[in-house]
Amino acid sequence: MKKNILSPIAVLTLSGFMMYGCASSAETTDATAMEQATYSETERMAGRTSDDEGLMAAEQEGQVLDVLVVEETAVVPIGTIAVTALALENPVDINDMFDDIDDTEQYSVMELARKSPNLSTFVKLIEQAGLEDDVERLDEMTFLAPTNEAFAKLSKDKLSKLLLTENRALLSALVQAHILPSEVRSNQLQSNTRIRMTDQSYLPVSTDNSGTITTVGNAQLVKTDVEASNGRIHVLDSVILPSAVEQL
Template structure:
């Protein structure tokens, strides 16, 4: 498998390679098997390309784990927008050609994603994301963040929990372009080397969920990837345990 350097991080980082692979269940996380491996590098790199096995298509994605971070100040829950100013169906409809903008630029253009954008900036990930060749955002709406209990959200925003906030944001970003058609019930996203975020679709194939989050607007194409809008926030175990 070919490796491609995609980031020159401002802090010392390692990466964990996450895998989208065939899975018979879609209701809960599962343990990793001995056949799955974690790759660690002195600089942030992506395992590029794809392959297949008896379980079906495998897509490699990653999450960047920061070993050292520039401290950021605590922000208050009251500083976040927790309502959607516009109907979900109308998001991005006022943009004639979404592909002339990057994923981050598109996310900034809809007030419904203002909290997600703010937390990306708070986590200090914006500059690193700009260096990605391709990416996919699972973007929770403002109201998705309102579903998080206020005390837990307040803890997540503390300076001491910067690494946890970063991990949560990274769980919503794939450093490759993945269309909604690739997100079927026989796929899963490895969150760590011991757990998976499972993808499920309904019988009609019109409703797709990633973990506890439903895709409510899909395949908004940008110049460097695409956005899938979520109705809930993906919660890695580090956030759940706060």
């Protein structure tokens, strides 16, 4: 497993995706060190599977994509922000997102996300979780980026708890679930694909019969393949919730 040591804040594990036929050499990702962000091996939340059968299916039926994993070795205090500081509406029609940018590939994925007012809450949470520098160190990445209105679907109580300083590990886990440390095109997100959340937990990907509607867990891709210089953005209409966050 390729591992970059990030000092002093984090150790960043960069795991690529494994294609069909490579199950025997499948690598496992490091689980986050913080207890608050650990997941139960037997839980089935938001479409995740966590049993041996699911593990075998993930490796034998198609490709496995890993989410970003950041193991924090020190916590840098960040002030709590209020839910009212988050934008929970989309100022721009989803179909028109990024249309005002002539060449999206001149910008990095992070820069491109900052340029979309519909993704301002996702960007703010990346910063609030203290992951901005770690994300910018990635050579390639894919954002499964929830819109502002996707976050509005969460209860204000859950959002408020996620923004508390003491729940930073949970916020970090939520953000990492939306970042793949490799470039993944939308046509790679097929029904035989799963996204590995932890060693024992997978998020299923599904497409409809026409192949025009793709969902990741409970979230639908509503705009795909916005290309950046180091990856791409797929826009989601809902937020992917790791088990620990689901139970918050």
